Amino acid sequence: MGVVPLGDSAAYVEFCTTLDLEVNSVVQRLALAILRREVPWVVDVVPTLGGVALHFDPDDAEFPGNPLEAALELVNDSLKQALAAKEEPGREVELPVCYEPEFALDLVEVAKLTDLAPEGVASRHAAGEYRVLMMGFAPGHAYMGGLDPKLAVPRRASPRAVVPAGSVAIANEQTVVYPYAISGGWNVIGRTPRVLFDAKRARPSLLWPGDRVRFRAITRSEFLELQKKS
Amino acid sequence: MSVRILRPGLLTTVQDRGRHGYQRVGLCPGGAMDPVALALANALVGNPPEEAALEITVIGPEIVFEVDTLVAVCGADFASGFPHNRPVLARAGTRFNAGRATRGARAYIAVAGGFAVDPVLGSRSTYLPGQFGGYEGRALKHGDVLSLRDPAAAGRFSNLKNAKDGTVRWSAPPLTLPDREPILVHVIEGQHFAGFDATSQRAFFDTVWRVAPDSNRMGFRLSGPPLGRPQGDEILSGPTCLGSVQVPPSGVPIALMADHQTTGGYPRIAEIASADVARLAQLAPGGKVHFARCSLEIAAELRRDARARLDSALRGIAWEYQRK
Numbered sequence A: 001m002g003v004v005p006l007g008d009s010a011a012y013v014e015f016c017t018t019l020d021l022e023v024n025s026v027v028q029r030l031a032l033a034i035l036r037r038e039v040p041w042v043v044d045v046v047p048t049l050g051g052v053a054l055h056f057d058p059d060d061a062e063f064p065g066n067p068l069e070a071a072l073e074l075v076n077d078s079l080k081q082a083l084a085a086k087e088e089p090g091r092e093v094e095l096p097v098c099y100e101p102e103f104a105l106d107l108v109e110v111a112k113l114t115d116l117a118p119e120g121v122a123s124r125h126a127a128g129e130y131r132v133l134m135m136g137f138a139p140g141h142a143y144m145g146g147l148d149p150k151l152a153v154p155r156r157a158s159p160r161a162v163v164p165a166g167s168v169a170i171a172n173e174q175t176v177v178y179p180y181a182i183s184g185g186w187n188v189i190g191r192t193p194r195v196l197f198d199a200k201r202a203r204p205s206l207l208w209p210g211d212r213v214r215f216r217a218i219t220r221s222e223f224l225e226l227q228k229k230s
Numbered sequence B: 001m002s003v004r005i006l007r008p009g010l011l012t013t014v015q016d017r018g019r020h021g022y023q024r025v026g027l028c029p030g031g032a033m034d035p036v037a038l039a040l041a042n043a044l045v046g047n048p049p050e051e052a053a054l055e056i057t058v059i060g061p062e063i064v065f066e067v068d069t070l071v072a073v074c075g076a077d078f079a080s081g082f083p084h085n086r087p088v089l090a091r092a093g094t095r096f097n098a099g100r101a102t103r104g105a106r107a108y109i110a111v112a113g114g115f116a117v118d119p120v121l122g123s124r125s126t127y128l129p130g131q132f133g134g135y136e137g138r139a140l141k142h143g144d145v146l147s148l149r150d151p152a153a154a155g156r157f158s159n160l161k162n163a164k165d166g167t168v169r170w171s172a173p174p175l176t177l178p179d180r181e182p183i184l185v186h187v188i189e190g191q192h193f194a195g196f197d198a199t200s201q202r203a204f205f206d207t208v209w210r211v212a213p214d215s216n217r218m219g220f221r222l223s224g225p226p227l228g229r230p231q232g233d234e235i236l237s238g239p240t241c242l243g244s245v246q247v248p249p250s251g252v253p254i255a256l257m258a259d260h261q262t263t264g265g266y267p268r269i270a271e272i273a274s275a276d277v278a279r280l281a282q283l284a285p286g287g288k289v290h291f292a293r294c295s296l297e298i299a300a301e302l303r304r305d306a307r308a309r310l311d312s313a314l315r316g317i318a319w320e321y322q323r324k
Helices: A021-036 A067-084 A107-114 A118-127 A220-229 B035-044 B151-159 B198-206 B274-281 B296-320
Strands: A002-005 A010-014 A042-047 A051-056 A092-098 A130-135 A142-145 A160-163 A167-171 A174-177 A182-184 A187-191 A212-218 B002-007 B013-015 B053-057 B062-065 B069-078 B088-090 B095-097 B101-111 B145-147 B183-189 B209-211 B219-223 B244-246 B254-256 B268-272 B288-293
Touching: A002 A067, A010 A067, A021 A042, A021 A051, A021 A067, A021 A130, A051 A067, A092 A220, A107 A118, A107 A187, A118 A187, A118 A212, A212 A220, B035 B053, B035 B069, B035 B101, B035 B274, B035 B296, B069 B151, B183 B274, B183 B296, B198 B268, B198 B288, B268 B274, B274 B296
Parallel strands: A092 A212, B183 B288
Antiparallel strands: A002 A010, A010 A051, A042 A051, A092 A187, A130 A142, A130 A212, A142 A174, A160 A182, A167 A174, A167 A187, B002 B062, B002 B145, B013 B053, B053 B101, B062 B095, B069 B088, B069 B101, B183 B268, B209 B219, B209 B288, B219 B254, B244 B254, B244 B268
16 A cells, blocks of 8 residues: 655555456445545545545645645544445446447447457346446546456547447446546447436435446337436 | 626636535536635625635626626736726626736636525536536526625625725735746646656756647646656556646646546646645646646645735735724
């Protein structure tokens, strides 16, 4: 474990520099344990793939003054408790996904690269059990681990200027869902009708760090039906 | 009971101090690019510091106050014929018509009592990429009407000592505007600084960087010599913060500003000292900056100094509002 400054108002506690799902699970527990302490000068606790970023309010009277010392103190006070916690962080979330060609812009290409039938790609993706490892890039945008290694394909050579909102995509050993119509380079293999981020909801994001996610294949008509409701 | 937009200018949005606590779901705090100028503008009209104001950018708007409104404009100087950095009682029908900023890039128009805009996730800030917050989640345009939340708050003007002809003789200090360019901005070495080759490390500190035209509230692209890539494997996506300076494969550094992404896959060569972010935000495209290395201790000291200067200005303003 190492602690590096993230400017003078934040610090990054790093546990690994390559993706390791077991380490990330500790990261999620640690982030939750720190959040639960409700320290007034901690404004944001951000679990990342390999560590936890802690954002501070240096103007708070109780702030220790040095972000590295502050971070170390928080981690030392929380790590044991985080490791001992029996409860899994995050919740179970099921996302309906339509893998039909209209939404699965890169499914044929991924099928070619993986030597599978398009239906095989979809069924393997839907069979997986995923974990939200980190969120970022856009509000509600979750990086999820647990992808079938057979489906690990590189990102597209040229990113799309606009990926439709709700697009479910894969690259390397992760899967993501695009919350908005934004640019992106991941391989789109389906689309969910669910709204990933809505600032008007009390809980604005559908997915949170540590959530366990399953995808359920739906037909085009189910997609349209669910889209109307959301 | 309102403020009407006749011409929106380049980019006019409602901004406050931002929404905190959502970075773990990918939402940055956002808020005013120059929170120091916002704090001064709010204080000048007797508002609490968390109130929202209009952030105007490089080319100002034309707006009309449709009722008597206590107004303060702080931050960049705009050729507007409207007194800056002081409380002004704008009578119904008064226009604020700003041209191009003559010094700095962003100013804040605060009105006593604030604008009647609903908070979203605890903030009235406009978050343009997500199209929420502020006024309908977007930049203001011609014909928009913003209601005042408390029109009677204009009456605060009568609490001011020494007020005459709708304003005062004193002004608040412009704490974030550049006296000359290039401005000096302090940075702390980023996590990947050591991985850059010596030439790139030197170039980062020796170059007078220019804010590129395609800069915005998310980030400032910095024109100069392209920087090399750090040694070793591709880095794992990790955290960012306000003021992170990322170096994408193009070698063109990007300083992350208010509406930044909360994680990123590019190496971070440096992070800007928090005390200096507001000053960088006052550079318009073409503006010049160079970076000086500093320790965490120096950064903390700079922050305390900046905070002390702001607090002193705020105390001075509050004193003027104590009834005669």
